[in-house]
Amino acid sequence: MTTQDRGLAALGLDGVPALQPLTYPGLPVTVPSLLTGAELLELRPGPGGGPGQWTVEGTGEGPRPSLDDVLAALGQTPVAGRRPVIAVGSNASPGQLSHKLTRRGIPGAVPMVPVRLRGLAVGCSAHIGRAGYVAAAPYGARTARTTLVVSWLDAAQLSAVDATELPNYRRVLLPGDAYGMTLPSGERLDGAYVYVSVRGVLADPVTGLPRPGGGDQAALLDALLDASPRLRELLGPDAASWVRRAAADPELRARGTLLFAEEGWVLPWTELPAA
Known part of the structure; x- marks a missing residue:
């Protein structure tokens, strides 16, 4: 080649x-x-x-x-x-x-x-x-x-x-x-x-x-929207709307990130084992 x-x-x-x-x-x-x-x-x-x-x-x-x-x-x-x-x-x-x-x-x-x-x-x-x-x-x-x-x-x-x-x-x-x-x-x-x-x-x-x-990012975002009415109200109705609105507005990104925690979806795993 x-x-x-x-x-x-x-x-x-x-x-x-x-x-x-x-x-x-x-x-x-x-x-x-x-x-x-x-x-x-x-x-x-x-x-x-x-x-x-x-x-x-x-x-x-x-x-x-x-x-x-x-x-x-x-x-x-x-x-x-x-x-x-x-x-x-x-x-x-x-x-x-x-x-x-x-x-x-x-x-x-x-x-x-x-x-x-x-x-x-x-x-x-x-x-x-x-x-x-x-x-x-x-x-x-x-x-x-x-x-x-x-x-x-x-x-x-x-x-x-x-x-x-x-x-x-x-x-x-x-x-x-x-x-x-x-x-x-x-x-x-x-x-x-x-x-x-x-x-x-x-x-x-x-x-x-x-x-x-x-x-698949679209499938992930759609699944998150389906699981949370509050997230759907903020960024929905679908994945295309999510990325368009979130990319344009830092405040929406911050509010969406906070909703992850409020929905109980966050595992606070911020360390990796050394061995």
Whole structure:
């Protein structure tokens, strides 16, 4: 496949949930990749040496360069100088991540890799975000086994993503051994950051367990509206109305977030176990 085939638009990965809230969380990368702004180049994992030594596909004729070589050619920080960050929501979407970075004038060269983890599950943060959607949030679940995208961000990129997560999330470092973080090459990560909701996670009103996150946003919002006449009066009658009204009015977002708690839907799970 040529580099012309690797554009986000051609791959169907250029969607930006921040601009189209009902598409949240967007489409994630499914194979090890290097986001280069508007393109997504495939990485080929190899044993030993870590992701910086993996080779990059689609860069032209001749020997395949390493990821670190490509980053150097782009004038960007090598993998060892970056911080791995686990995405539980739209940060796994290359279109969303590119949007977050490029709108701040920051180069969007980011390695993005699906990583197997244990002990971490994905729920719904107990707040309404700036774009009007209810975003995903992680919580500890000892028996959980999942695959989540890890992005390696340089200092400027990390600062920019932090700014999009505050004040509703805080970034915490998870130990790799405790969470079994396994790369596609079979190597283990020493650790990675993740954004934890300071608001807690939404509970399913029937089971009392965390409501699963990261799925169909319209279905989630419609279910919440159906479960609460007060929420329906505030943001209804449907999901489209919810995101339109919430995105336009910070006070409505705050009132809706408060209603989550008043309905008894909030689990105050704002910490993740260290092991």
